[in-house]
Amino acid sequence: MLDAIYDQRALIWGDLVANAARFYQVDLHRLHADTMAITFAGLFADQPAEEGVPYLEPGYNPKGEWVQRLKLFALAAGDGGLPVWFDALDGGTGDSTTYAPQFAAFCEHARLSNFLPLEEVILIGDRKRPTEGNQLTWLRLGLGYIGPVTTQEHHRQTLRELLAAGQTWEELPYVAQREVDKKPEERTVYRGLGHTVEVTDPEDPTRSWSMRHLYIHSSALAGREATRHQNEMQAIETEIQRIQGLVNKYDYKTSEIIAQRVQKKAFKKRRAQKYFTIEVVHHPDRPEAPLELRYGVDREQAQQDAELNGVYLLVAGGKAATLSDTDILAEWKGQHKVERCFRLVNQVFLVAPLFLKTPQRIAALVFLIMVEALVAGLIERQVRQALARLQQPIKGLMPEGRDTLRPTAQRLFKVFADYGLVQVRDEQEQMIGSRFARLNAVQEQILKALGLPRPAEVFARPGLA
Incomplete structure (x- = not known):
């Protein structure tokens, strides 16, 4: 097939x-x-x-x-x-x-x-x-x-x-x-x-x-971007200042290590890092603390870019x-x-x-x-169009028995998942009767919204019985 x-x-x-x-x-x-x-x-x-x-x-x-x-x-x-x-x-x-x-x-x-x-x-x-x-x-x-x-x-x-x-x-x-x-x-x-x-x-x-x-x-996007920008700028500057206090201590004793730590701890993947520049300066006249971490912030460019937030x-x-x-x-x-x-x-x-x-x-x-x-x-x-036209939600369809005007197909199908038909057959396997399950209140509402008859009425028609 x-x-x-x-x-x-x-x-x-x-x-x-x-x-x-x-x-x-x-x-x-x-x-x-x-x-x-x-x-x-x-x-x-x-x-x-x-x-x-x-x-x-x-x-x-x-x-x-x-x-x-x-x-x-x-x-x-x-x-x-x-x-x-x-x-x-x-x-x-x-x-x-x-x-x-x-x-x-x-x-x-x-x-x-x-x-x-x-x-x-x-x-x-x-x-x-x-x-x-x-x-x-x-x-x-x-x-x-x-x-x-x-x-x-x-x-x-x-x-x-x-x-x-x-x-x-x-x-x-x-x-x-x-x-x-x-x-x-x-x-x-x-x-x-x-x-x-x-x-x-x-x-x-x-x-x-x-x-x-x-x-x-x-305006909503601009507000979110402005908040993110401000938080990133503050976080980067705070972390760089923290690293400045660690220079010449522990393993912060080479320019390479200091630059790596700034990249890893301060810049990370933050977009605001492009506004910062760093420089590790060596002072020969200070043998006990020869390294110094300096940084600059291009606040003019940051402000110019901020004008296009959102x-x-x-x-x-x-x-x-x-x-x-x-x-x-x-x-x-x-x-x-x-x-x-x-x-x-x-x-x-x-x-x-x-x-x-x-x-x-x-x-x-x-x-x-x-x-x-x-x-x-x-x-x-x-179903959604019918409910919108009637302004009558399906009651009890959603979890906790809530109503909805916008049901999903998955939710509609799930309601009918346990609906059944019982067929009675004799010893020769000939069908002698059938019984349809009773529709619950939610199922009734869905069929009514679609303008569909009950299953028993459909199968009672000539040729379908």
Whole structure:
């Protein structure tokens, strides 16, 4: 069966997602990209290297278990975190990879499945996604995208130049979901400052695109970074002063040892170490205490950098470059939704090696796992939408009997784990009767929210009895 699924998995998946989107009105305009390791436990035979087929990477996981991994690359809908497209990669694939083949394959898949016009799609990723290579791939494919990039010194210098040229921060009317119930003065304030950047295709100088670089200042992030910076500066200076008192004592009697101790005890991996300089001075006229540890602090540079606390950079290309600054921020803030997709596959899958003799079967199994994630995600989405519409939480679903308006698929399935059907058979093994377990109060609420009949009513229909 797995062998047959492998050859047809792309066509089956396209039909599943297209029908799900159409029947459940799933919005596919915003797709969130991310990767994770998908882990299998079991002893598998050595796999032959085959082009296009993922390779299981053996090794120990953080729990010390011997497992084998694939890398799962997925695009999930912002509407419910449903998996829309995925690809299984070699287990050793790093996060710095340029996913050009995967995005090109998605575009071809989307065209064949008639999801929606690709120029209407905006890809959203975390800090690992908008590499220069990925951005160039998206622009060439005509895909819009939004994502953060690691802020380098040239980015900070550009921001300083924009401010010096007269541009000002503009407050963005964005409120995070978790802060909706807070008083306005207690909410995080977001400010934006953006500019347009022209990019030319290095392989075809006649092609160019306009990108939006949007600097975001978060008051909450600025507060946390300021506190961390202050604590690190104070900790480093205090430790250096302590080491100064130990110079010429114990084993602090060589320049090398003193410098090593400062690095190990004071600097460690603290970011603020770049503002400190140290020097071990030798005094020949002081034979009993010939060494002296001196240090300096570049407080002017530290203050200059502190002015950019709480600032990060978002890049937007394609259709996304035409959005307002507030919309760019709001779209990117929804990146967490992809975690719903990965939450359902973030476990160790125990598989008998007998069934996975070939890499193709492993890829087919990943396909079945993602079908499960799609179905579970749809159930979770439908229940949450129904509860939000009715504003009636499911009572008693959560631990300690708490209520919830946002149940997870795992929690919903667990409620029905002990639901049973008793069948009565005669001596000839002919069924003469059946009894369904009585639904408890929580199960009743879930079926009501989904608009589903009781199991007994379903199986009483002609053809199912």
